[in-house]
Amino acid sequence: MLVPQFASSVSAAPALSPATQTVVASIGGVITPTATFMVTEITGTKTFGITPALPAGLTMNSTTGVVSGAPSVSLANTTFTIVVSDGSVSALATLSLTVNELTAQQVAVAPTSQAVSGKIGTAMIATSAISAPLITGIKYFSISPKLPNGLTMNSATGVVSGTPVGTASQLIYIIAVSDGVKYGISTLRIAISGPFALSPSTQTVTGQVGKAIVETALLTSTSLAANRTYSISPKLPSGLVLHATKGIVYGTPLVGLASTTFTVTATVGSQTAISTISISIVGAVGAIPQAGNRAGCGAATIGGRLVQSIKPTDAELPSTNFACAVNVGVRARGITVAMATAGVVTNPDVSQYLTTASRVNGGSITKNLVVSSKAGVQRSQFTNLRRGTWFITVRATSATGVLVGTWTSSQFRIG
Structure with missing residues (x-):
């Protein structure tokens, strides 16, 4: 089938x-x-x-x-x-x-590390800005651990600045910069110390032209390192010297000096401390007759008819090279001030006298009397004065404007 x-x-x-x-x-x-x-x-x-x-x-x-x-x-x-x-x-x-999750890529920054030091109450030198050219996005800076009180960091540049208000040992701080994709790390070492001081903090020196001063004390410090160098401001008068590593002022002054405060600064790196010295230098001994010794000087004569005459005693005149004698002659409507001097050749410390007639109820007149090169008597005249109570002030100054001495008369009536 x-x-x-x-x-x-x-x-x-x-x-x-x-x-x-x-x-x-x-x-x-x-x-x-x-x-x-x-x-x-x-x-x-x-x-x-x-x-x-x-x-x-x-x-x-x-x-x-x-x-x-x-x-x-x-x-x-x-x-x-x-x-x-x-x-x-x-x-x-x-x-x-x-x-x-995204794994950030670390890239290089500059500088990779910095170190700064400062002291309480003094503005610290700001750190350098951190460069991160391989971080192309918007950069944000952070720091860890927390900065000492008074210091801050700029979150856009990484710069640390400010005035510390507390001490800090040498800690290492980590500054990180990132744009969320890439990041970089820089380290910062900060040391903040307390205020620095010198001892003694103040000194006083009184000297005479031509005579060596007693040198100032050796400056010491328990807070500033031993390798200190010293400077002084303003400039010392001619003949005086500051020891650059001991802070001692010594020497023989060659010119007079009205009381002046000098500041001595000790420096170790960026750290400083100060001490002050008050210095005054009077004129040379024996340059002209001193108070109580009129040898070689004439009398401060005025002449003419006087209502009153004011003659300071030797003890009342300044003990520096001021003048041999002073005489204030009071007239009906005027004043004559006579100065007996040894002349600028004998007394180089004084080159002029500023003579001021002052009215107690207000108003004054000042005249400049330049000292002659030879010994003699020089006079300042004040005429047509208003009635009232007056007094005379005489200020002797050097050629450089240094005040050598001042004498003020008793008060008297005009008119």
Whole structure:
């Protein structure tokens, strides 16, 4: 018996190739797009889909099934199912996807380290700005541990500045700069010390022209290092010297000096401390007759008819090279002041006298009497004065304006 034979018409199942793919990415990093699928046994218009939904930043092309983009969130390893269909038949593939947290990249910065020192109450020299050319995003600086009180850091430049209000030992601070993708590290060493002091803090020196002074005390400090150097301001008078490593003032003054305060500064690196010295130098002994010794001087004569005459005793005159004698002659409407001097050749410390007539109820007149080169009597005249109570002040000064001595008369009536 003849049995009929039938040909088989069973077709292959729809399929996607590659059937599985794996992608490992980092937050913000653009992934390599997945492969384009080869589809078999699906002849209609194909549409691709994926489940579950892709993480933010990644997308699928619904025509090709290609996944691309840059993920913005992390994702633990997850298997996604990709489906392609023409509405009648469909095929499946899988995608294994992992998105890792971003790992920042360390880059070089400059300077890599700095060291600064300061003292309480004094503005510290600011640190250098930190340069990070390989960090291209918006930079933000931070520092750890916390800075000493009074110091701050600029979060845009990394510069540390300010005036410390408390001490700090030599701590190492970490300055970090980052734009969220790259970062750099620089170290900063800070040492803040307390106020520095010298002992003695103040001294007084009184001397005479031509005679060596008693040198000042050796300056010491318990807070400033021993390798100190010293400077002084203003400049010392001619003949006096400051020892550069001991802070001692010594020498033989060659000129007179009214009481003046000098500041001695001790320096060790950027650290300083000060002490003051008050110095006054009187005229040379024996340059002209002193009070109580009129040898070689004439009398301070005035002449004419006087209402009153005021003559200071030797003891009332300044004990410096002032004048041999002074005489104030009071007239009906005027005053004559006579000065007996030895002349500037004998007495080089005094070159002029400023003679001031002052009215008790207000008003004054000053005249300048330049000392002659030879001994003699010189006079200042004040005329047509208002009625009232008056007095005379005589100030002797050197050629450089240094005050040598002052004498003030008793009060008297005019008119």
